[in-house]
């Protein structure tokens with residue numbers, strides 16, 4: 001799927017001037033069904049308590065943008081559409097927790113160089129487009145549960161995930177928890193395939 005244009009996934013049509021309000025947005029790696037099922041199964045098996053993230057919400061955040069005004073949407077879209085990066089495999093093989101935010105996660109024990117590069121490119125592009133740099137240090141992880149008590153770390157058989165695109169996601173904060181809506185997906189495109 002390289003070298004193709006963006007995939008419009010639905011929802012709010014950004015930048016059409018129809019909504020002057022803000023949207024809570026983030027850029028993320030969004031798993032396919034196979035990865036989602038494998039990870040959700042591990043979470044059910046290994047996370048002792050807390051609120052499990054529903055399988056359809058599982059993702060790895062690349063950059064959290066917060067509340068973005070409608071007029072800034074064309075800049076967000078330009079960042080995603082022009083981002084350079086190559087596809088890579090991510091091996092999720094390490095389950096652990098952060099006691100302070102009370103989060104359980106699955107992560108790669110080794111972060112591929114192409115993911116570090118992608119994140120650096122994204123940071124640079126966001127800064128250039130006028131968005132604040134991400135506040136948190138980049139620690140790639142997929143949150144599995146919230147409000148979870150500290151628990152043992154586990155090495156698990158890697159869930160191998162082939163990353164080929166990034167997603168722009170809108171977060172709807174609802175009474176039952178967050179609901180995520182993928183607004184756009186862009187294929188990763190290495191520099192040498194750009195026209």
Ligand code: 2AM
Pocket residue numbers: 026060061063064136141142143171
């Ligand atoms: P997480 O990646 O640790 O789960 C949408 O809220 C996503 O953006 C979540 O996955 C969340 O945390 C991540 N995120 C990063 N920075 C955030 C912030 N300052 N506020 C809320 N969510 C943030």
